[in-house]
Amino acid sequence: MRMFNKNKKIIFLLLLSGLSGFIFSLYTHRNGNRMVDQSVNYATTRETFHYPALLVKQLQGDPQAGKKIFQEFCAACHAEKPLIDLPAPRINDVKAWAALKQLGIENLLKLTINGVGAMPARGGCFECSDEQLRETIHYILSVSSAFPSHSSNYQ
Numbered sequence: 001m002r003m004f005n006k007n008k009k010i011i012f013l014l015l016l017s018g019l020s021g022f023i024f025s026l027y028t029h030r031n032g033n034r035m036v037d038q039s040v041n042y043a044t045t046r047e048t049f050h051y052p053a054l055l056v057k058q059l060q061g062d063p064q065a066g067k068k069i070f071q072e073f074c075a076a077c078h079a080e081k082p083l084i085d086l087p088a089p090r091i092n093d094v095k096a097w098a099a100l101k102q103l104g105i106e107n108l109l110k111l112t113i114n115g116v117g118a119m120p121a122r123g124g125c126f127e128c129s130d131e132q133l134r135e136t137i138h139y140i141l142s143v144s145s146a147f148p149s150h151s152s153n154y155q
Contacts (some may be wrong), residue, residue: 002152023147032118041121042057049105051125052072052073052125052127053127055068055070055072055127056127056129056132057127058126058129059121059132060132061127063110065132065136066132066135066136066137066138066139066140067131067139069125069128069135069139070091070136070140073124073125073136074123074124074136074140075091075124077092077118077119078090078140079091080092080113086111086118086119087117088117088119089144091140091143091144092143092144093144094145096144097140097141097144097145098145100141101141104140105134105137105138108137109130109134109137112133112137113130123136
């Protein structure tokens with residue numbers, strides 16, 4: 001009998017607790033969250049827009065185009081600390097890029113245009129011209145080389 005009364009008490013307390021939470025939630029939401037501390041700065045959602053075609057068009061003739069294209073399209077996988085963890089060569093990895101440099105710029109450009117492994121065609125920059133992709137490859141190789149050969153535009 002005692003166990004039965006104890007179970008009833010537990011069930012009653014759980015129901016009371018749930019009902020109290022529900023009532024508090026209704027009260028809070030119906031009052032427009034006025035109970036929230038207005039002095040606290042809460043994170044707000046911000047709309048962002050990504051216009052790759054416009055960006056690429058603005059980079060025509062820019063001596064920093066390779067660097068900017070790298071930052072916008074390539075860094076997600078090839079940065080020193082990439083957002084996407086893939087076995088892609090990281091920028092500043094002298095050993096990895098020295099081996100790739102042996103393929104030559106034109107072969108690296110072909111790999112970039114066609115995609116390789118997890119890398120999409122054109123490195124994901126479908127709006128980039130072949131020349132812009134070539135500039136980006138030059139930028140990556142110059143930054144990732146012990147002896148930069150094409151770095152004058154990127155310092």
